[in-house]
Amino acid sequence: MSATLTVVGLGSGNPDRLTLGIIKKLKAAATVYVRTAEHPVMAALKELDISSCSFDGLYESLDSFPEVYEAITSRLIEEALSAPEGTEIVYAVPGHPMVAESAVSLLRQRCPEAGIELQILGGESFLDEAFVRLGFDPIEGFQLLDASGIRSSQLQPELHTLIGQVYDSFTASETKLCLMELYPPEYEVIVGHALGVEQEERILRVPLYELDRQDGYGNLSLVYVPANRSEDARKRTFARLHEIVDTLRSPEGCPWDREQTHESLRKNLIEETYEVLETIDEDDPDHMKEELGDLLLQIMLHSQMEEELGTFSVYDVIEGLNDKLIFRHPHVFGGKNAVDAEEALKNWEGMKAEEKRLKGVKPEAESALSGVPRDLPALMKAYKLQKKASKVGFDWDNTTDVLAKIREEVDELQEAIETGATAEEQMLELGDLLFAATNIARFIGADPEEALTRTNRKFVSRFAYIEQQLLNRGTSVKESSLEVMEQLWQEAKAEERK
Structure with a gap:
C-alpha cells in the first residue's frame, strides 16, 4: 500500500478564491508539493503556515516541458509509494488541475497501475477569470489552445480562441506567426497577464503583428483572439471551400454546376491540368496560384458528386492521401533510411507493392506494364x-x-x-x-513530353517573330512567300542565340 496522492488547484491567482476544502487539505497534508512557487497564492499559503516544496528547479535543469512533467510525475509516485500508509501527499498546481496540467494527466494514467489512490480537487481555473475579465460567453463557440504546440490547422476564426502557456516573447512570436497564417496582421488580439489578481492584472489590446513586442509574458499570461465570423475570416479555410462547392451543387445553387457529371467535367479536369503546366513553364507564380485553384475546384466538384451519392467525401480523399503518403515514406515516418532520391524512390516502389499485397493483389502476378493510365497522352x-x-x-x-x-x-x-x-x-x-x-x-x-513542349514553344515564338516582322512591313503571312518566311525564320533563330 501507499500514501494517498491528492492534486488540488490553487486557482487563477486571487487568494480570496481558494476554497475552504482545499485550504484544509493543504493544512492536513503530510507533505505539500507545488508545481511552481511563482504564483500569487503562494504568499497567502505562507501566511497560513503551509510549507511546501516546489519543482521549479526541474524547469532549470531539464531541456523541455515534457521532460519536466515526466520528472514531476515520477517523483510524486515515488514519494507516494515510500510514504507511510494512511498519510496524504498533496500536489498543488496553478488554476484547475484538469486544465493545461500535463503532469496531472500522467498521474491519472500511472497511479492506478502503481496502486496509488489519486484524488483531484478542482480550483478556479484561468478560464473562469478569462470569461469574466475578457467578456465573452464560451457557449457562443470557444477553443483553448496551447501556445507551445499551436498549429494553424487548429484555428477556427468563428470561435473565441484562448491561447494559454504563453510564457515568454519567443512563445508569443511563435503564436503570432501561426495566427498570421489565417488572420490579417492588423487583427486586434488581447494579451492578459495575471487575470483577476489584484495589482498584477494587465489587459492589453494590440494588433496581431505586435504580439511579440509586448513585455511581461510569464506563467500567468494568455492571448485571446476574439471570434470573427466575417466572410473574409473564413475564406482561407478548406472548410469554407467545401461549403461553397456544396452550395453550388445544392437545389438552391447554380443550375450549371448542378447539371455537371463526372463525364461532363472530364475535359475540364484535363484542360485545367495543362493550364497549370503552362504556368510552371512560364515561371509565373501569380498565374500558377490562380490555375492551381481552378484545378482544385475540379477535384472538389468530383468529390462533391460522390458525397451526394454517399460513397465518399473530399475528406475521405484527404484521409486516403495522408495514409498513402505516410505509408510510402517509411524513411520519413518509419524506421527505414534513404540517403538520396534514388533510395527514397525504391522505398516508394516497395511500399506500393506492399499496398497491393495488403489489398489481396499479387504484384508478381501483374503484367510488367500494368499501372500506366489508359488515357495518358x-x-x-x-x-x-x-x-x-x-x-x-x-x-x-x-x-x-x-x-x-x-x-x-x-x-x-x-x-x-x-x-x-x-x-x-x-x-x-x-x-x-x-x-x-x-x-x-x-x-x-x-522527358519527351517536355522536349516536345519546348519545341512547340520555340515554334510559336519564331512564328510570332515572322508575323510581327511582316506586320511591320505592312503585310501578313497569307500574303508572303515561303522564301520570305524562311528568311525571317532564320532571323528568329539568330535572335534566340543572342
Whole structure:
C-alpha cells in the first residue's frame, strides 16, 4: 500500500478564491508539493503556515516541458509509494488541475497501475477569470489552445480562441506567426497577464503583428483572439471551400454546376491540368496560384458528386492521401533510411507493392506494364511503357542501337508513302517512328513530353517573330512567300542565340 496522492488547484491567482476544502487539505497534508512557487497564492499559503516544496528547479535543469512533467510525475509516485500508509501527499498546481496540467494527466494514467489512490480537487481555473475579465460567453463557440504546440490547422476564426502557456516573447512570436497564417496582421488580439489578481492584472489590446513586442509574458499570461465570423475570416479555410462547392451543387445553387457529371467535367479536369503546366513553364507564380485553384475546384466538384451519392467525401480523399503518403515514406515516418532520391524512390516502389499485397493483389502476378493510365497522352504513355519494359530487361543496349531503330522506322514510313500504302498503314508506320523516337529520351535523360513542349514553344515564338516582322512591313503571312518566311525564320533563330 501507499500514501494517498491528492492534486488540488490553487486557482487563477486571487487568494480570496481558494476554497475552504482545499485550504484544509493543504493544512492536513503530510507533505505539500507545488508545481511552481511563482504564483500569487503562494504568499497567502505562507501566511497560513503551509510549507511546501516546489519543482521549479526541474524547469532549470531539464531541456523541455515534457521532460519536466515526466520528472514531476515520477517523483510524486515515488514519494507516494515510500510514504507511510494512511498519510496524504498533496500536489498543488496553478488554476484547475484538469486544465493545461500535463503532469496531472500522467498521474491519472500511472497511479492506478502503481496502486496509488489519486484524488483531484478542482480550483478556479484561468478560464473562469478569462470569461469574466475578457467578456465573452464560451457557449457562443470557444477553443483553448496551447501556445507551445499551436498549429494553424487548429484555428477556427468563428470561435473565441484562448491561447494559454504563453510564457515568454519567443512563445508569443511563435503564436503570432501561426495566427498570421489565417488572420490579417492588423487583427486586434488581447494579451492578459495575471487575470483577476489584484495589482498584477494587465489587459492589453494590440494588433496581431505586435504580439511579440509586448513585455511581461510569464506563467500567468494568455492571448485571446476574439471570434470573427466575417466572410473574409473564413475564406482561407478548406472548410469554407467545401461549403461553397456544396452550395453550388445544392437545389438552391447554380443550375450549371448542378447539371455537371463526372463525364461532363472530364475535359475540364484535363484542360485545367495543362493550364497549370503552362504556368510552371512560364515561371509565373501569380498565374500558377490562380490555375492551381481552378484545378482544385475540379477535384472538389468530383468529390462533391460522390458525397451526394454517399460513397465518399473530399475528406475521405484527404484521409486516403495522408495514409498513402505516410505509408510510402517509411524513411520519413518509419524506421527505414534513404540517403538520396534514388533510395527514397525504391522505398516508394516497395511500399506500393506492399499496398497491393495488403489489398489481396499479387504484384508478381501483374503484367510488367500494368499501372500506366489508359488515357495518358500518347507520347507520355509511350515513355512510361518503355520505362516499365526496361526495368525487366526489355530494352536497347545503347543510343546507337536506338538511333538505328529510328532510321529504320523512317525508311519504313518513307517506303509506305512512296508505294502508296493505305492511310491506315502509313499512320501505323508513323506511330512506330514516334514510339522509337520516344525511346531515345530515356537514354539521354530527357522527358519527351517536355522536349516536345519546348519545341512547340520555340515554334510559336519564331512564328510570332515572322508575323510581327511582316506586320511591320505592312503585310501578313497569307500574303508572303515561303522564301520570305524562311528568311525571317532564320532571323528568329539568330535572335534566340543572342
